[in-house]
Amino acid sequence: MRALLLEDNPDDAELLVFELKRAGFDPEWSRVDDEPGLVAGLGRSPDIVLADYNLPGFGALQALRLIGALPDPPPVIVISGAMSEDACVEALRRGAVDYLLKDRLARLGPAVEHALAQRRLDHARRHAEAQSQQHERRFRAAFDHAPVGMAVTAADGEVIEANAALLEMAGLSMAEVRGRPFDELVLPDDRPVLAEYIKLLGEGRDGERRARPRGRSDDDHLGRPVREVRLAGRDGKVTWTQYSASLITPNGVDGSPIVHQIADISARRRAEQALQRQTEQLARSNAELQELDRLKSEFIATVSHELRTPLTSIRGYTEMLAEDVNNVFGDDDRRLISIIDRNGRRLLALIDDVLTFADIEAGTLTLTCGPVRLADLLLSAVEATRASAPPEVAIKLDAADSLPELDADGPQIERVLLNLLSNAVKFSPDGGTVRVTARADAGEILVSVADTGIGITAAEQTRLFTRFFRSAETQRRAINGSGLGLAISKAIVEAHAGWIGISSTPGVGTTVSFGLPIS
Incomplete structure (x- = not known):
C-alpha cells in the first residue's frame, strides 16, 4: 500500500505509520507538509492520503480541494488533535472518507481498510458503467445503421425505438411510430403470425421450433426462426418482409423488451413469383408440345397404316411381273420391274419402321x-x-x-x-x-x-x-x-x-x- 502523509510533525507521521503496520499493512509511505509537496506526492499515485486538519498555511481542507479535482482521487482520511463537529462535517462534505482524532488512532487500521475497499468498489462501479456505456454505444450504432429494419418494443408491444431502415420501409417518422403497437405496422391478415410468434417466444420455445415442409428452412443464419409477413406502408405500398424477434432478457422472463427484425425480401418474392409464372408457362408449353407430339405420332401411324395396304398390293403385282413365267418381257423391262420391286421393298420397310416405332412410343410393342x-x-x-x-x-x-x-x-x-x-x-x-x-x-x-x-x-x-x-x-x-x-x-x-x-x-x-x- 502506498500512503501519502500530509503532516508537519515527523513524530506524528511515525505514529501513523506504526498504527498502519500494527493493523497489518506494509505501507510504502512519504511525508509532505505543503502544497508543492502534496502535488508531487499525488504524482506517485498513492492508495490513501492521511491529512492533518491543521497545518500552518495549508491544511486538510485545502488538500481536499486539490485532490478532489483529480480524475481518480485517492481516498482522504482527515486526522487532527482536536476537531469540532462542524469541522468534521465540512471535511466530509469536501470529500473526506473519514476523520480521526490523534488520541484515538486505534481506529486507523479499520478506517483505512474501509476506505480502500470503498475505492475498489468505486473502481468496479466506474468500470461497469464504462462497459455498459460502451455496449450501449455499440448497440446503438448497430441498431441505427443496420441494413434490416429493427424495432424495440415493451412487453405490451408498444414501440420504444425504431431504426432508419424500418421507418423507411413503413414510410413513417419516429414520432409516428413511438408508442404505437408494433403489429399495426403489419397487414391485418399477418398479425396472428406475430402474435403466435411472440407468445411462443415468451414461453421460452424460441418462436415455433415445429415441423416444417421438407427441403425448406425457416431459420435465419443465426438459427432463429423466421416468418414472412407483409409490412403496410403509409402510401398503401405492401412490402414483403422476413420477420424474426428475440427477447432482450433471455429465458422468457415476463416483461422483457423485445427486439424485432424486419428484412425486406420484396425483390426475392418478385423473382420467385416470376419464376413460378415461367415454370407454369413452361409446363403448359411442355404439355402442348407433348400433345402435338402425340398427335403427330398418331397421324404418322395412321398414314403409314393407310399406305401399307395399297403398297402391299403393288408389291404383290410387282412380284407377279418379276416372275414373267411366259417370258413376255425383255431385259430392259425386267430391269425396270426390278427397280420398282426394290423401291417398293424400301418403302414398305420404311412404313414398317414407322409403325413399329409408333407402337414403341405408345408402349404397345x-x-x-x-x-x-x-x-x-x-x-x-x-x-x-x-x-x-x-x-x-x-x-x-x-x-x-x-x-x-x-x-x-x-x-x-x-x-x-x-x-x-x-x-x-x-x-x-x-x-x-x-x-x-x-x-x-x-x-x-x-x-x-x-x-x-x-x-x-x-x-x-x-x-x-x-x-x-x-x-x-x-x-x-x-x-x-x-x-x-x-x-x-x-x-x-x-x-x-x-x-x-x-x-x-x-x-x-x-x-x-x-x-x-x-x-
Whole structure:
C-alpha cells in the first residue's frame, strides 16, 4: 500500500505509520507538509492520503480541494488533535472518507481498510458503467445503421425505438411510430403470425421450433426462426418482409423488451413469383408440345397404316411381273420391274419402321417369344444383306453353330440384325468389310457388327439411338436413311432385357454391339 502523509510533525507521521503496520499493512509511505509537496506526492499515485486538519498555511481542507479535482482521487482520511463537529462535517462534505482524532488512532487500521475497499468498489462501479456505456454505444450504432429494419418494443408491444431502415420501409417518422403497437405496422391478415410468434417466444420455445415442409428452412443464419409477413406502408405500398424477434432478457422472463427484425425480401418474392409464372408457362408449353407430339405420332401411324395396304398390293403385282413365267418381257423391262420391286421393298420397310416405332412410343410393342437359334438368324440376315449389298463390300460371319438357344421374339431379333447390317453396308466404302461375330459369355450372347466405314464423331455418338437422328457426315454425303433403325433396334433389344452400345472412330469404322440374356 502506498500512503501519502500530509503532516508537519515527523513524530506524528511515525505514529501513523506504526498504527498502519500494527493493523497489518506494509505501507510504502512519504511525508509532505505543503502544497508543492502534496502535488508531487499525488504524482506517485498513492492508495490513501492521511491529512492533518491543521497545518500552518495549508491544511486538510485545502488538500481536499486539490485532490478532489483529480480524475481518480485517492481516498482522504482527515486526522487532527482536536476537531469540532462542524469541522468534521465540512471535511466530509469536501470529500473526506473519514476523520480521526490523534488520541484515538486505534481506529486507523479499520478506517483505512474501509476506505480502500470503498475505492475498489468505486473502481468496479466506474468500470461497469464504462462497459455498459460502451455496449450501449455499440448497440446503438448497430441498431441505427443496420441494413434490416429493427424495432424495440415493451412487453405490451408498444414501440420504444425504431431504426432508419424500418421507418423507411413503413414510410413513417419516429414520432409516428413511438408508442404505437408494433403489429399495426403489419397487414391485418399477418398479425396472428406475430402474435403466435411472440407468445411462443415468451414461453421460452424460441418462436415455433415445429415441423416444417421438407427441403425448406425457416431459420435465419443465426438459427432463429423466421416468418414472412407483409409490412403496410403509409402510401398503401405492401412490402414483403422476413420477420424474426428475440427477447432482450433471455429465458422468457415476463416483461422483457423485445427486439424485432424486419428484412425486406420484396425483390426475392418478385423473382420467385416470376419464376413460378415461367415454370407454369413452361409446363403448359411442355404439355402442348407433348400433345402435338402425340398427335403427330398418331397421324404418322395412321398414314403409314393407310399406305401399307395399297403398297402391299403393288408389291404383290410387282412380284407377279418379276416372275414373267411366259417370258413376255425383255431385259430392259425386267430391269425396270426390278427397280420398282426394290423401291417398293424400301418403302414398305420404311412404313414398317414407322409403325413399329409408333407402337414403341405408345408402349404397345408386343413380343411373341419362343425358342430361337441365334446362329440361324445370323446366317439368314447375312445372306439377305449380301443379296442386296454391292459386290465390292465383303460381309463375313464368325458365329459358332453351338450358340445356346434364346427365349426371344425371332422376327424382331432378325429385324435388329438386318438394321445393323444394312447400316454397316451403307456406310462402308468399296473394298470395305463388314464383320459379324457372336459368342456366349457370362450368361448372355454378345453380337457385334463392325464395319470399316466413315465412322462418327464422339459428340454425335450419344445421339445415335435417338429417333430420326442422322449424323452430319451422313447428311453431307446424302446417304439415304430415316434415322429410325438404331432407335428401333435399341427398343427391341431392351424389351428383351438386353443392352446395346456403339463405338466408332471417324475414318476408321464403327462397331455396334448388343447382348441378350440366355435365360
